[in-house]
Amino acid sequence: MKKKLIAPVALMAILAFASCGKGTGKVCYCYENRVEQEMFVSSDIPCSHYNTEKRGCIESNERGTFDPGSTAYK
Numbered sequence: 001m002k003k004k005l006i007a008p009v010a011l012m013a014i015l016a017f018a019s020c021g022k023g024t025g026k027v028c029y030c031y032e033n034r035v036e037q038e039m040f041v042s043s044d045i046p047c048s049h050y051n052t053e054k055r056g057c058i059e060s061n062e063r064g065t066f067d068p069g070s071t072a073y074k
Contacts (some may be wrong), residue, residue: 030057031068 028039028047032055039050039057047057058065 027060028057029060029063030055032056034068036068 024043025040026043028041028050030037030039030047030050039047041047041050047059050057
């Protein structure tokens, strides 16, 4: 009886762990030296968290709202 339970329980555990993290990410669009780069990050953290002195990052819905060449990130 125990052997019959081990396989389905193990399969359920594998599927549960495999699905962890899926659908919890997003794409941030970062600009450095007027070049756009995509970063795949956690959806819990705003894209602006990834800004540095030379790189500015925005959310996907903000794309096209400014000219990357006119930013201070050069």
